[in-house]
Amino acid sequence: MTEERDVMEYDVVIVGAGPAGLATAIKLKQLSPDTSVCVLEKASMVGAHSVAGAAIEPGPLDELFPDWRDNPPPVCVDVSKDEFFFMTAKRSIKFPLNPPQMNNHGNYIVSLGAMCAWLGEKAEALEVEIYPGFAAVEALFDDQGAVMGVRVGDMGIDKDGKQKSGYTPGIDIHAKLTILSEGCRGSLSKQLIKHFELDSACDPQTYGIGFKELWQLPQGRVTPGLVQHMFGWPLDNMTYGGASVYHLDNDRVSIVFVVGLDYQDPNLMPFECFQQFKHHPMFEGFFEGGEIVSAGARAINEGGFQSMPKLEMPGAIMVGDAAGMLNMPKLKGIHTAMNSGILAATHYAENKSGEGYHQAFLASSTAKELHAVRNVRPGFRHGMLMGLINAGFETVTGGRTPWTLANHADHSELQKLASYVPPNREYVERTLAPRDRLASQYLAATEHDEDQPVHLKVADTTICSTQCLEEYNNPCTRFCPVGVYEMVEDEEQGGLRLQINASNCVHCKTCDIKDPYQIITWVPPEGGSGPNYQNL
Amino acid sequence: MKILVPVKRVVDYNVRIQVKSDNSGVNLDGVKMSVNPFDEIAVEEALRIKERGEAEEVIAVTIGDSAAQEQLRTVLAMGCDRAILVEAPSDLEPLAVAKTLKALVEKEDAQLVIAGKQAIDDDSGQVAQMLAALLSCAQATFASKIELAGDSAKVTREVDAGLETIEVDLPAVVSADLRLNEPRYVKLPDIMKAKRKPIDTLSLAELGVDGTNQLTVSNWSAPSAREPGIKVEDVAGLVGKLKEKGLL
Numbered sequence: 001m002t003e004e005r006d007v008m009e010y011d012v013v014i015v016g017a018g019p020a021g022l023a024t025a026i027k028l029k030q031l032s033p034d035t036s037v038c039v040l041e042k043a044s045m046v047g048a049h050s051v052a053g054a055a056i057e058p059g060p061l062d063e064l065f066p067d068w069r070d071n072p073p074p075v076c077v078d079v080s081k082d083e084f085f086f087m088t089a090k091r092s093i094k095f096p097l098n099p100p101q102m103n104n105h106g107n108y109i110v111s112l113g114a115m116c117a118w119l120g121e122k123a124e125a126l127e128v129e130i131y132p133g134f135a136a137v138e139a140l141f142d143d144q145g146a147v148m149g150v151r152v153g154d155m156g157i158d159k160d161g162k163q164k165s166g167y168t169p170g171i172d173i174h175a176k177l178t179i180l181s182e183g184c185r186g187s188l189s190k191q192l193i194k195h196f197e198l199d200s201a202c203d204p205q206t207y208g209i210g211f212k213e214l215w216q217l218p219q220g221r222v223t224p225g226l227v228q229h230m231f232g233w234p235l236d237n238m239t240y241g242g243a244s245v246y247h248l249d250n251d252r253v254s255i256v257f258v259v260g261l262d263y264q265d266p267n268l269m270p271f272e273c274f275q276q277f278k279h280h281p282m283f284e285g286f287f288e289g290g291e292i293v294s295a296g297a298r299a300i301n302e303g304g305f306q307s308m309p310k311l312e313m314p315g316a317i318m319v320g321d322a323a324g325m326l327n328m329p330k331l332k333g334i335h336t337a338m339n340s341g342i343l344a345a346t347h348y349a350e351n352k353s354g355e356g357y358h359q360a361f362l363a364s365s366t367a368k369e370l371h372a373v374r375n376v377r378p379g380f381r382h383g384m385l386m387g388l389i390n391a392g393f394e395t396v397t398g399g400r401t402p403w404t405l406a407n408h409a410d411h412s413e414l415q416k417l418a419s420y421v422p423p424n425r426e427y428v429e430r431t432l433a434p435r436d437r438l439a440s441q442y443l444a445a446t447e448h449d450e451d452q453p454v455h456l457k458v459a460d461t462t463i464c465s466t467q468c469l470e471e472y473n474n475p476c477t478r479f480c481p482v483g484v485y486e487m488v489e490d491e492e493q494g495g496l497r498l499q500i501n502a503s504n505c506v507h508c509k510t511c512d513i514k515d516p517y518q519i520i521t522w523v524p525p526e527g528g529s530g531p532n533y534q535n536l
Numbered sequence: 537m538k539i540l541v542p543v544k545r546v547v548d549y550n551v552r553i554q555v556k557s558d559n560s561g562v563n564l565d566g567v568k569m570s571v572n573p574f575d576e577i578a579v580e581e582a583l584r585i586k587e588r589g590e591a592e593e594v595i596a597v598t599i600g601d602s603a604a605q606e607q608l609r610t611v612l613a614m615g616c617d618r619a620i621l622v623e624a625p626s627d628l629e630p631l632a633v634a635k636t637l638k639a640l641v642e643k644e645d646a647q648l649v650i651a652g653k654q655a656i657d658d659d660s661g662q663v664a665q666m667l668a669a670l671l672s673c674a675q676a677t678f679a680s681k682i683e684l685a686g687d688s689a690k691v692t693r694e695v696d697a698g699l700e701t702i703e704v705d706l707p708a709v710v711s712a713d714l715r716l717n718e719p720r721y722v723k724l725p726d727i728m729k730a731k732r733k734p735i736d737t738l739s740l741a742e743l744g745v746d747g748t749n750q751l752t753v754s755n756w757s758a759p760s761a762r763e764p765g766i767k768v769e770d771v772a773g774l775v776g777k778l779k780e781k782g783l784l
Binding site: 008017045047050074075114131132150155165166168170217442445446532534535 | 551557563566721724729
C-alpha cells in the first residue's frame with residue numbers, strides 16, 4: 001500500500017534531542033544561521049527520555065555558551081569532593097587516592113534530562129525546529145542509495161496493525177544531511193550501520209545497563225557536591241559494573257548503578273543488583289524516610305574507541321552515543337557526545353556535507369581522549385583484579401601501549417545454565433523502595449497507548465518456550481529493568497509462552513542487546529510514548 | 537459563529553504528583569505540563585463543529601503565566617484559529633476564571649463556549665456552571681454528544697442514571713465529558729504552522745476582572761500511604777487475623 005505522505009524539507013534533520021543532537025543543532029545555527037535544522041525527538045518532551053548520572057565536564061558548554069554559568073541548567077551543582085570505594089557485602093574500603101580520571105574538580109553534577117530541556121530552549125531561541133513526540137522510524141534513500149532523510153512514525157494504528165479512526169500517517173522529512181544522535185543502540189543507527197556495513201572494521205560494541213533513582217531525602221543527610229564511586233559487592237568478580245552517588249542541592253541525591261551487559265550469569269538480574277546495593281551497611285539510615293522522585297534505566301555504550309563504527313555514510317553521519325563515545329574510566333560520555341556534535345556542525349558549516357566527517361573526528365581531541373583509554377574496559381574481561389591492574393598500567397602509560405584489547409559482543413558472553421556455577425552473591429533482605437520492578441516502573445511515569453502494535457519484535461517466539469527456556473531460563477525476564485518480558489502458562493498448547501508487556505517499556509534497549517539469540521528488535525512505538533523522567 | 541474554548545495548563549496525567557517537602561504546594565520542578573485532557577476534548581469538538589461548517593472561528597483562551605503559551609501552541613496546532621493568553625497568577629480561583637471568560641465571551645461575541653468539565657489538577661469543576669450563570673445563558677454540562685441546529689443545540693449529557701438529552705438555546709456554555717470524542721493527533725507540519733498563528737496577550741485589568749483570591753490554602757499533603765498487606769498461611773490464619781482486628 002502506498003499513500004501520499006506530506007514532505008518537509010530541511011538542510012539538516014537531527015534524530016534525537018539528547019546532548020549530542022542539541023549541541024549539533026545549536027552549533028550549526030551559531031555558525032550558519034541560514035541552515036534550516038529540524039530535530040525529531042520520540043519523547044513527549046525534550047529530556048523526558050534522558051538518563052545520566054551525571055557529573056559533566058563543562059568544555060562543550062563553555063564553547064557553545066561562554067556565559068552559561070550566569071544562567072545554568074536547572075540542576076547544576078559544583079563537584080566539591082570525590083570518593084572512591086571498594087565494597088564487600090559488609091564493608092566499604094575507601095581508596096586513599098582517587099584514580100586520576102575520577103577527579104571531578106571543575107565539573108558539575110547535572111540532571112541530563114533537565115539540561116537537555118534547557119539546551120532545547122536555547123536551540124529554539126536560535127530557530128532550531130524541535131519536534132518532541134515524533135519518532136523517526138526509517139531512513140529514506142535517494143536513487144543513488146544515499147540517505148535523504150527520515151520517515152516519521154504513523155499515529156493511530158491499533159495493536160493488530162489496522163488504522164484507527166484518528167489515523168495520521170507520519171510525514172517524510174527530506175534533508176541534505178541526516179544526523180543520527182539517537183544515543184545508545186539507536187534503532188535507525190542500528191539499521192544504517194548494518195545497511196552500510198559501518199561496523200565491518202571495528203570490534204563489536206559492548207554495553208552496560210544503567211539504573212538511576214533521584215531521591216528526596218530528609219534534611220541534613222546530603223553533602224552537596226560530593227561524588228562517590230563504588231565497585232565490588234553486590235557484583236561478583238566476573239561481572240563488570242559499579243555505582244555512583246551524586247549529592248545534589250536541596251536534600252536530593254541521585255544514585256546510579258551500572259552492570260556491564262557482558263555478564264555471564266544467565267540468572268543475574270541487574271535490577272536486583274542495584275536494589276541490593278542500596279542496602280549496603282554504608283548507607284544504613286541514609287535512604288530511610290526519603291522519597292523517590294523519579295527512576296529510570298538506559299543502556300550505555302562501553303566499547304569505546306575500538307567499537308566505534310564508521311561515523312559517516314552517504315547522506316548521513318552519527319554523533320554521540322549512537323556511535324558510542326563513552327570515556328569509560330571517567331564514566332563520562334556527555335562531553336564527548338556534545339563535542340562530536342559540535343565537530344559535526346563545524347564540518348557541515350564548512351563543507352555543506354557530511355563527507356570527511358569520520359576523518360575529521362579521528363583527528364579531534366575527543367578521538368584522542370577515547371583512544372588513550374581504549375584498553376581499560378576490555379581489561380576487565382578476565383575479572384576485576386586483572387582489570388584494575390590493567391587500568392592502572394594503561395593510566396600510567398597514558399594509553400601509549402602498542403596493542404588494543406578487543407571487545408566482544410555481549411549477547412555471546414552469557415553462559416548456559418548447565419555449565420554456569422553461580423557465585424554466592426550474599427544478597428540481603430530488602431526494605432527500601434521500590435519493592436520490585438513494577439513499583440520502579442511506576443516511578444518512570446511510562447505511558448504507551450495499549451492499542452498499538454507491540455514495539456518489541458520477537459522474530460521467533462517458539463525459541464523462548466523451548467531452546468531459551470532450557471539453555472538460559474529466559475534471561476529477558478530478568479535483564480529487562482521493568483519486567484516487559486514474562487513467561488506465562490500457555491493455556492492453549494501447554495507449557496510456557498512469552499508475554500510482552502510492551503507498555504511498560506522505558507526504551508532502554510537492553511533486550512535488543514543482550515538477548516542471546518538476537519531475535520529481539522526494538523522499534524520506536526508511537527511518538528510521545530515511553531517514560532516521562534523528571535530531572536533524571 | 538465563534539466558539540470560545542478555555543484551556544488550562546496542568547501537570548500531565550502520567551506524572552506522579554509529589555507534594556513539596558514543606559507542604560506549600562505540588563512540586564512542579566522538571567514536571568511535564570500538558571493541556572488539560574478534558575479541554576483537549578473540548579477543542580476537538582469545537583474543531584469538528586467548525587469542520588462541519590457550523591462555526592466560522594475557534595478561539596482558544598488560557599489564563600495563566602507566559603509558560604501557558606506552550607499549551608496554546610498545542611491547540612493551535614490541532615486547528616484553533618487563534619489564541620488569547622490572559623496573564624494572571626496560575627492559581628486563579630474558579631469564580632475569577634469564570635469572570636475573565638465572561639469578559640472574553642462578550643468581547644469576542646462568542647455564541648458557544650465549550651469547556652472541559654474539570655481540570656485534572658484542582659478538580660474544581662465549577663467554571664462552566666459559573667460562567668453560564670454570569671452570562672445568564674443556557675448551560676449543558678458533562679456532554680457526550682453535541683448537535684447544533686440553527687440557534688439551538690441538542691446536547692446529550694452523562695448523568696448518574698444514564699444519558700440525558702436536552703436542547704439549549706444559543707448562546708450557551710457546554711462542558712465536555714470524556715466520551716464526547718477522541719482528540720486528533722497533532723501533525724508535525726501543523727505544529728510548524730501553529731508557530732505563526734497569532735496569540736493575543738491581555739491582562740486581567742484590561743478585562744476589568746479582579747483576580748484576588750477569596751480562599752487561602754493552608755496546607756498541602758499527600759494521601760496517607762496504604763499499609764502493606766500480609767499473606768496468611770491458611771483459612772485458620774485468616775480467621776485469626778480477622779478476629780484480631782475485631783472484624784469477626
